[in-house]
Every structure is written in structure tokens, then in C-alpha cells.
Amino acid sequence: MNITEVARRAGVSRSTVSYALSGNRPVSDTTRARIQSVIDELGYRPNASARALANxxxxxxxxxFPPASSHYTDMQLEFIGSVAEAAAAAEHDVLLSASGDGDRALSRLVEERRVDGVIMMEIRLHDERVDYLLDAGFPFVTIGRIADPERTRWVDLDHSALTAACVRQLAGLGHRTIxxxxxxxxxVRAGYESAHRGLDGFECAAQEHGVVTRAYRCDDDAAAxxxxxxxxxxxxxxxxxxxxVNEAALGGLxxxxxxxxxxxxxxFSITGIAASRWAEAVTPQLTAADVPAHRMGLLAVDLLLELIENPDSPPRHVLLDQPVSLRASAGAAPAR
Amino acid sequence: MNITEVARRAGVSRSTVSYALSGNRPVSDTTRARIQSVIDELGYRPNASARALANxxxxxxxxxFPPASSHYTDMQLEFIGSVAEAAAAAEHDVLLSASGDGDRALSRLVEERRVDGVIMMEIRLHDERVDYLLDAGFPFVTIGRIADPERTRWVDLDHSALTAACVRQLAGLGHRTIxxxxxxxxxVRAGYESAHRGLDGFECAAQEHGVVTRAYRCDDDAAAxxxxxxxxxxxxxxxxxxxxVNEAALGGLxxxxxxxxxxxxxxFSITGIAASRWAEAVTPQLTAADVPAHRMGLLAVDLLLELIENPDSPPRHVLLDQPVSLRASAGAAPAR
DNA sequence: GCTCCTGTTCGAACCGGTTCGACTTCATGA
DNA sequence: TCATGAAGTCGAACCGGTTCGAACAGGAGC
Known part of the structure; x- marks a missing residue:
């Protein structure tokens, strides 16, 4: 059941079938109807590889996305799901690639032309994968932005604004050591973007409010x-x-x-940035900025499809702010 | 940089380049070396679509996997990651398809020949997608098994054995109403396999131990x-x-x-089946059978690749048991 | 010297689509 | 009446690989 068979049964040439399907050239109503009925009868579907090869x-x-060695977060899952969903809505598939530093997997996608464009998660401030894709002239969108974000397309959560908002709120509640x-x-060592910008926002806001601070790093699990x-x-x-900003450690905290x-x-008060699922699972529920992973996924797909359609369009990006959801984990500083 | 260009620069025919790469026919050492050096110089990689079309x-x-309308669980994330990883190790890609009942997405994968085989999550006891794939003669492996599991290939966690083990343990601790x-x-309404078998195991074991039971259904979130x-x-x-068996509701419980x-x-004691991440996030930590999602992902890929290699091989499946990790949430029944 | 075999290479066909140029037909306007 | 053009269709080329059959060379065996 390929296009030749459809053409034969409909008594037309292969090109006419192709045009009837794509609409790229006019086909008479009667011919189109005849072709369509053959297609329905045979349950014909054009072969994806052949189509990809031809056009x-x-x-x-x-x-x-990052390889399993690092722990996954809920934010990532939700994000993956929404990307798949948005892509499906635009008649596209999503090819997963668990690619770390050894970028074999990435170059496979790009150089063997398995995909039309790439969405990259877990971006670092200086990210060689971004340089690679820029060099290759391959369409891509990043979740998170590199240090010099003007040349690229990205969707990012404004981590520094969010951590700053958390500090501001806590300072307002009288906390002096956070x-x-x-x-x-x-x-953090790898230069993971959100970790660095989150810390920056925290420290700036703390200084502004005269708060004593100390920053710690924490593995992504409860024990840590x-x-x-x-x-x-x-x-x-x-x-x-x-x-x-470490939702996976939340239960442990x-x-x-x-x-x-x-x-x-x-x-003791606790606030931060977390997927709402985790924020709501702990008792008392966490006052936090919810990561809008779903929205970020949709936006990333939009940006990428737009870029693929129109490779010369100027870089675009979206920086998302997000209100802090007031739940139950932040209160006035204890009298001392 | 296609195979024609490589052949031209190496002064050989396209077929010779192809044979040098695939090893499907002998090529002299000197020719192979010449070809390889051209390939290295050009950074040539065969086009995936063309290759797929040809062979x-x-x-x-x-x-x-299920569409976003249902909530994702951690188990699913870990599973997706391990599938991607195992597939990459075997030089395969993973195409995500968020496909619900409207199986448009699934038939796209199958009928347009976008993939060589399919792994399906969230299996129901009577699952029309399984019937569809059996009809189509398309290679697939399911996570979870249908009511009549002998004809298909699957990886499943033995939910009834695990919930039974939980009951047994609680009964041993003196609990009489669970x-x-x-x-x-x-x-549950949809016939989701693990929900039903989990309940079966629970009820059988309860009867066996003379325990009073009641079964509830619960939405996948903390509030529920x-x-x-x-x-x-x-x-x-x-x-x-x-x-x-509802890890997403755990924090709410x-x-x-x-x-x-x-x-x-x-x-009050609480046990069950959950991803270890969630079991460890709650306080006290949950005594539970950990879902070996990572292992299940690897196994599913193995089974599927084996089936693709050898389409006539007899159905194989793996039923995983899993010890209950004793943490801190189950104790002797309170005196009453 | 001639045949036969093996190792190596080439040309052509094929996978299943898309697209371009050219060829009919038929209606339109001068 | 005849050029003009648009609608509709076809054949051929092309995308970039793989694979089959055949050709050719050189060495072994007779």
C-alpha cells in the first residue's frame, strides 16, 4: 500500500495522488474523490521516511534532556509531557535524546538529520552544545539561557527575580538570617544556569535588605x-x-x-521555587513560586516551529515571571 | 556531504562506500582507508531518512504514554529516562507519543512507519491499543499486562503480590482493619491494570488473614x-x-x-507501592515496595529489540517481584 | 595456456515519496 | 478565428541511501 498502488487503482499517475494529498497543485474534484476513496479503502498512509527524504x-x-545519572525532577517530566503534546498538536513527533556532555547523541540527531530542530534542557551559562548548534546552523531553542542570551532563542523562568521575591517576602516577615x-x-560546578541565576537573585536581594545569608549546595534527594x-x-x-530551588530535597529539608x-x-520559614506537585505534597504546604513547566513546554515548541518555518527570523525569547503562591510554610520570624 | 560526494572524493562508486560502512561485503583495506579518511575530513554521516527508506x-x-490530562507520576519519568538510555545504547532513538484513547498518534507511528516497534505504558486489562497492534502485526511490548497475557510481550510489576505482602505484614503487626x-x-474505571491487580492482591490477602477491608479510589494529587x-x-x-498504590496522593495522606x-x-500505619523518591520524601519514610522503573525500562527495550530482530520469536515476558523496603511508617497496631 | 575461483569493484535498480517542466483541453478575449 | 492562459494531468528526475548481478583482475590448479 504505497503511492504507486494508490495511483494504479485510481487510474492516475503517482504525481497526481501526491498533489491531491498535498494540495500543492489543483486537482479536479472528481479525480480527488476517486483517489480519496481508494485511500480510504486501502487505509493508505504515506511513508514518513520517504516523505522526509524527498522534502x-x-x-x-x-x-x-540530561542522562539518568542525574536525578530527574518533576518539572522535567511535566515539561517533556507538554512538549510531546504541543508537538503532536502541530503534527510533529518528539525524539528523546538523553545526552550529557558526551554529545554523541546530539550530533546523531543533528548530523543524520533525524529531526528538524532541537529543544535543549538543563542549559549551562557556557554550554558547548549551544556553540555546536550555532556552528552547525541548526535550529534550536533552549530552556534556560546562556550567559550571552541575545543570539539565541530560549524560554526561561526568571530565577533571579523569583529568589529575590522570596528573600523580599522573608525579610518583610522579619527574618534576618536566611x-x-x-x-x-x-x-552548580557545571554552570547550570538556573542554579547560578537563582543564587544571584538571592544574594542581591539579601544585600539590599541587609539580610545575613549563606548559600549551600544540596544533592537532589531527600537524604541530602x-x-x-x-x-x-x-x-x-x-x-x-x-x-x-531544590525541589527533590524538599521532603528531606x-x-x-x-x-x-x-x-x-x-x-522556621521555608520558601523557594518548586513544581506545585511537590509544594503541595509537603506539610505545611510550601509557599513557593510554581514552575510553569507546562507553559514553558508549549512556548518552546512554538518558538522552535516558528524558527524552522522561517530560519532567518530574528532571535526571540520569553522570560517568564511567576507569582509566589502563598501557602503555609512562611511566617513571621520567631522572636529571639 | 552525501554518499555521492564521499564516493567522488575517494574515487570509488557509491556502492563501495556503502559496503565499506556497513561491512556487508568485503572491501580492500586500502580502499576502506581512503574512504574513511574522506569521511573523517568531511564529517560525513549517512542520512537517517534515506537509510530508513532503503532498508x-x-x-x-x-x-x-498517557496524555497530560492525567497526572504523571515519578515512576513514569524514571521509566521514560531509562528507555531513552537503553535505546541510545543500542543506537536507537525514542519517539514519544502522548496518546490517549483517541489513538491517532499511535496509528501515525505505526502506519507511517515512523518506528520499528512500540512500548506502551498505562496498560488496561482490556486494551484496544493492544488489539490494534496485534491486528496490525506490529512489534510491541507493554508495561503491564492485559487480562489474557500469554499472546503478548510485557514487563510488569507483580502488583497483586506486592499489595498482598503489604497486607501480610500489617496483619502480622496486629492490624485488623485496613x-x-x-x-x-x-x-480504575478505564480498567487500568495495576489498579485492578493491586486491589485483587489486597483483597485476597485480607480475606486470608481475616482482615476487615475497604477499598477507596483517590485522585492523583495531595488534596485528594x-x-x-x-x-x-x-x-x-x-x-x-x-x-x-497512589504515590501522588501520598503527601496528602x-x-x-x-x-x-x-x-x-x-x-496509624501506612505502606504500599511507590517510587523510592516519594517514599523517602515523606516523614516518617514510607515502608513500601519500590517501583523498579529503571529496570523495567531496560527490560522493555531489550524485549522489543529482540522482537524486532526476530519477529517470529515466541512471546516473552517478565514479571517482577520486589521486596518491601522496611522504612519507618509501619508499626504495631495500637492497643484499643 | 586455459579454466575456475575468489576478492574487489562498479552500475543499475530500488525504497516511496515530491516537484518541475511539458503537454492537453477548454474557456476567454481580441 | 486565433492567440492567451488557466486548469488538470503526466512522465521523469530527484532525495540519499542499500543491494543485487555482473564484470574484472590475479592466483591456483590442471
Whole structure:
């Protein structure tokens, strides 16, 4: 059941079938109807590889995400889902590529022309994958932005604005010593964008409000969070609040506080940036800026498709702000 | 930089280049070396679409997962990641397809020959997608098994054995009234396999141990879990323990118990099946069978690749058991 | 010296689509 | 009446690989 068979049964040439399907040239109504009835009868569907070969468009998008060695976060899952959904709505597929530094997987996608464009997650301030794609002239959109963001297309959450908002809120509640719980050592070292900008926003706002701060890095799991609380309280006992961007450690942070005999939010406040799922799972629920992963996925696909359609269009990007959802984990600083 | 260009520069025919690359026919060492040096110089990579068209193998696998309307679980994320990883190791790509009941997306993958085979998640006991693929004679592996599992290939966690183990453990601790927290109404209604087999295992074991039970369904979020606890305690006040297969509601269940003034595990025990990430995030940590999502992903890819290589091989499947990780949420039944 | 075999290479056909140029037909306007 | 053009269709070339059959060379065996 290929196009030749359809043409034969409809008594027309292969090109006429093609034109009837694509609409790229006029086909008479009667011919079109005859072709359509053959197609319906046979259940014909054009072969994707052949079509891609002929017109140079695969109609799939690459989604490059970090390999399993690093822990996944809920934000990533939601993001992947929304990208798949948005792509499907535009009749595109999504090709997953778990590609780390060894960018074999990425170059496979690009150089073998498996996809028309790429969405990249877990961007670093200086990211060789971005340089590679720019060099190759291959269409791409990043989630997160590199240090010099003007030449590229991206969707990003304004992490520094959000952590700053958290500090501002805590300062307003009277907190004077606040700790920052960042992502893992490995990610920070690698130059992971959101970790750095989140920290920047935190420190700037803290300085502005005359708050004493200390920043910590924390592995992406509950055990690390629990251990970190102990360390924070030992190193800076006057700490009365935390701003966290590490949602995977959240449950551990809460447990650590409980173990230390601190009740949230009476004795200790905690805020940050997290997927709403995690923010709502902990008790008391976390006052935090929710990561709009779903919206970011849709936007990334939009931007990429636009770029693929029109390769010469100027760089575009979207910087998302996000209100802090007031839940129950931040309160007035305890009297001391 | 296509194969013609490589052939021209190496002074050989296109077929010789092809044979040098594939090894499907002998090529002299000197010729091979000449070709290789041209390839290195040009950075040539064969075009994936052309290759797929010529030899009928796309070297990609489809991964069909539920659409975003239903909530994603951590198990799914880990699974997706490990599938991508295993596929990459075998030089295959993974094509995501968020396909619900309207199986447009699935038939696109299959009929347009975008993939060589399909892995399907969220299997139902009676699943029309399975019937469709069987009819089409298309290679596939399911995560979870249909009611009549002998004809198909699958990887499944033995949910009934696991929930039974949870009941057995709780019964041994003296609990006499135990509630079961299942997945959402929608999923159960749809015939979602793990929900049904989990419930079966729970009820059989309960009967065996003379335990009073009641089964509830719960939406996949914290708020639903919190509300459910209230309902359970109202409808069956003698309940002293819960078995849950709903990891997304877990945080809410804990919160509900705390709100009711019940301390875990002193006043109330809770066990179940959950991704270890969630089990470890709650306080006290959940005694539960961990979902081996990573292993399941690898196995699914193995099974599928084997089937693609050898389409006539007999159905194979893997039923995974999993020990219950003893953490801190289950204890002796309170004296009454 | 001649045949046969093996190793190596080439040309052509093919996979299943898309697209370009050219050829009919037929209606329109001068 | 005849040029003009638009609508509709066809054949051929092309996208970039793979694979089959045949050709050719050189060495072994007779």
C-alpha cells in the first residue's frame, strides 16, 4: 500500500495522488474523490521516511534532556509531557535524546538529520552544545539561557527575580538570617544556569535588605536535604528561614527541621521555587513560586516551529515571571 | 556531504562506500582507508531518512504514554529516562507519543512507519491499543499486562503480590482493619491494570488473614489524599492502617493523618507501592515496595529489540517481584 | 595456456515519496 | 478565428541511501 498502488487503482499517475494529498497543485474534484476513496479503502498512509527524504522535513523535534545519572525532577517530566503534546498538536513527533556532555547523541540527531530542530534542557551559562548548534546552523531553542542570551532563542523562568521575591517576602516577615539551598554541587560546578541565576537573585536581594545569608549546595534527594538542615543549624544557628530551588530535597529539608524540633512556620520559614506537585505534597504546604513547566513546554515548541518555518527570523525569547503562591510554610520570624 | 560526494572524493562508486560502512561485503583495506579518511575530513554521516527508506528500519522505537490530562507520576519519568538510555545504547532513538484513547498518534507511528516497534505504558486489562497492534502485526511490548497475557510481550510489576505482602505484614503487626488507597476513579474505571491487580492482591490477602477491608479510589494529587483520610476515618473509624498504590496522593495522606491527630506509625500505619523518591520524601519514610522503573525500562527495550530482530520469536515476558523496603511508617497496631 | 575461483569493484535498480517542466483541453478575449 | 492562459494531468528526475548481478583482475590448479 504505497503511492504507486494508490495511483494504479485510481487510474492516475503517482504525481497526481501526491498533489491531491498535498494540495500543492489543483486537482479536479472528481479525480480527488476517486483517489480519496481508494485511500480510504486501502487505509493508505504515506511513508514518513520517504516523505522526509524527498522534502527534507522529518516533522520531528529533538528533545535533549540530561542522562539518568542525574536525578530527574518533576518539572522535567511535566515539561517533556507538554512538549510531546504541543508537538503532536502541530503534527510533529518528539525524539528523546538523553545526552550529557558526551554529545554523541546530539550530533546523531543533528548530523543524520533525524529531526528538524532541537529543544535543549538543563542549559549551562557556557554550554558547548549551544556553540555546536550555532556552528552547525541548526535550529534550536533552549530552556534556560546562556550567559550571552541575545543570539539565541530560549524560554526561561526568571530565577533571579523569583529568589529575590522570596528573600523580599522573608525579610518583610522579619527574618534576618536566611540560607539558600541550591541544586547539587555537580550541577552548580557545571554552570547550570538556573542554579547560578537563582543564587544571584538571592544574594542581591539579601544585600539590599541587609539580610545575613549563606548559600549551600544540596544533592537532589531527600537524604541530602535532611543532612543539610543539620549542617545549616550548626554553622549558622541564627538561621530562621530557607529559600530553596531544590525541589527533590524538599521532603528531606522538612524532615531535618522536624528532627531539629523546629516547627514550620512557627519556628522556621521555608520558601523557594518548586513544581506545585511537590509544594503541595509537603506539610505545611510550601509557599513557593510554581514552575510553569507546562507553559514553558508549549512556548518552546512554538518558538522552535516558528524558527524552522522561517530560519532567518530574528532571535526571540520569553522570560517568564511567576507569582509566589502563598501557602503555609512562611511566617513571621520567631522572636529571639 | 552525501554518499555521492564521499564516493567522488575517494574515487570509488557509491556502492563501495556503502559496503565499506556497513561491512556487508568485503572491501580492500586500502580502499576502506581512503574512504574513511574522506569521511573523517568531511564529517560525513549517512542520512537517517534515506537509510530508513532503503532498508526499512528506522532505528527508532515508539514510547506511548498517557496524555497530560492525567497526572504523571515519578515512576513514569524514571521509566521514560531509562528507555531513552537503553535505546541510545543500542543506537536507537525514542519517539514519544502522548496518546490517549483517541489513538491517532499511535496509528501515525505505526502506519507511517515512523518506528520499528512500540512500548506502551498505562496498560488496561482490556486494551484496544493492544488489539490494534496485534491486528496490525506490529512489534510491541507493554508495561503491564492485559487480562489474557500469554499472546503478548510485557514487563510488569507483580502488583497483586506486592499489595498482598503489604497486607501480610500489617496483619502480622496486629492490624485488623485496613483501607486500600487505589488510583483515581477514572483510571480504575478505564480498567487500568495495576489498579485492578493491586486491589485483587489486597483483597485476597485480607480475606486470608481475616482482615476487615475497604477499598477507596483517590485522585492523583495531595488534596485528594488529604480529603480521603477524613472520609476513611469517618466511614470506618476502626481503621488503623492503609495500603496505598497512589504515590501522588501520598503527601496528602500523611497530611490528613496529621490533621486527624494520628501519629505515624504509633497510631496509624501506612505502606504500599511507590517510587523510592516519594517514599523517602515523606516523614516518617514510607515502608513500601519500590517501583523498579529503571529496570523495567531496560527490560522493555531489550524485549522489543529482540522482537524486532526476530519477529517470529515466541512471546516473552517478565514479571517482577520486589521486596518491601522496611522504612519507618509501619508499626504495631495500637492497643484499643 | 586455459579454466575456475575468489576478492574487489562498479552500475543499475530500488525504497516511496515530491516537484518541475511539458503537454492537453477548454474557456476567454481580441 | 486565433492567440492567451488557466486548469488538470503526466512522465521523469530527484532525495540519499542499500543491494543485487555482473564484470574484472590475479592466483591456483590442471
Amino acid at each position: 527534507g522535513r522529518t516533522r520531528s523535534l529533538g528533545l535533549v 540560607a539558600f539551598v541550591n541544586r547539587s554541587e555537580r550541577l 536535604g535532611e543532612a543539610l538542615i543539620e549542617r545549616i543549624l550548626a554553622e549558622q544557628p541564627r538561621t530562621t528561614a530557607i529559600v530553596t 522538612y524532615r531535618g527541621l522536624a528532627k531539629a524540633g523546629l516547627s514550620v512556620p512557627r519556628d | 526499512g528500519r528506522t532505528r527508532s522505537l515508539g514510547l506511548v 483501607a486500600f488507597v487505589n488510583r483515581s476513579e477514572r483510571l 489524599g488529604e480529603a480521603l483520610i477524613e472520609r476513611i476515618l469517618a466511614e470506618q473509624p476502626r481503621t488503623t492502617a492503609i495500603v496505598t 500523611y497530611r490528613g493523618l496529621a490533621k486527624a491527630g494520628l501519629s505515624v506509625p504509633r497510631d
